[in-house]
Amino acid sequence: LVRSFPINSLDFTFSIYISDFFQSKHEAEKKEFLKIEEALRRExxxxxxxxxxxxxxxxxxxxxxxxxxxxERNNQQEVTDLEQKINEMTEKLTLLENExxxxxxxxxxxxxxxxxxxxAERPLLMVGPLRAERQDDTPEEPTPGDQQKQKPQFISRSSASVESVKSNGVSCGTRSSKDSTGNENSEITTTPITLSGGDGKGFASCVNRIVKDLMLKVDRLEGILTGLRVQPVRR
Known part of the structure; x- marks a missing residue:
């Protein structure tokens, strides 16, 4: 019994030491775990x-x-509206340009x-008097007895006839015709016809030739006037 008592006391002391060690270790680990837990909670x-x-x-x-x-949708809608307005304005501008x-x-x-x-009105100022003169200005053929007495004559239907004499002694007649209102419409300068030897036939043929030329000119002017009148109507 004396020998067993120290053994039991040693075992008890060792067990107490071990328990204290593990308890302190457990406390330390527990504190460390609490720290880790607290850090994790904070994290x-x-x-x-x-x-x-x-x-x-x-x-x-x-x-x-x-x-x-x-x-973006609003901007796209605005861009679409602007494009539509631009197209409309372009169409309007095109129409305005065409107009x-x-x-x-x-x-x-x-x-x-x-x-x-x-x-077209300008030829009327010449065609009217010439047309009227064409009927009245037909010369009469002179008789052989009047050939010696006949002097240079000029065809005139207007109220004024001016004759100018040149330096070489050859005279020229200027014929001006008037309409019903008294306004002068045209002037035609005629070349004088003189009789040198009393050739009546030559004088008559010369006068007839001049009249024919005037009639041809009048007909040509009438054709031009008719064409000018018809052309605007067709257009």
Whole structure:
């Protein structure tokens, strides 16, 4: 019994030491675990805060993205409207340009027709008197007895006839015809016809030739006037 007592006391002391060691180790590990747990909790808290912040930023970005998409759709719609307006304005400008070109063409045509009418009215000032004179200016053939006494004559139907004498002694007659209102319409300068030896037949043939030339000129002027009148009507 004396010998067993120390053995039991040693075992008990060793067991107490071991229990204290493991208990202190357990406490140390527990403290370390608590520290780790606390650090993890803090980290989790930070991560949750960051997550909430990221969620808020994501929501803001989504809202901004929606706003940008809406603005983009609005811009596309505005661009489409502007393109449509530009096309309409281009069509209107094209129509206005065509109308302006037609107006200019019409103005030029009217100006040309006025000029043609004025040019057509000018021959009337000569055709009318010549047509009337063609009936009255047919010369009478002189008799042989009057050939010696006949002097140079000029065909005249107007109220005024001017004769000018040149330096060589040859006279020229200027014939001016008047219409019913008294206005002078045209002037025709005629070459004098003189009798040198009393050849009546030569004088008559010369006068007839002059009259025929005048009639041909009148007919030609009438044809030109008719063509000018018909041409504007066709256009």
């Amino acid at each position: 989790v808290t930070l991560l949750r805060g960051e997550q909430e912040t990221n969620k808020a930023r994501i929501r803001e970005l989504e809202q901004k993205n929606d706003d940008l998409e809406r603005h 302006l070109a037609e107006k200019q063409t019409t103005t030029e045509e009217m100006y040309r027709l006025r000029e043609e009418m004025r040019a």
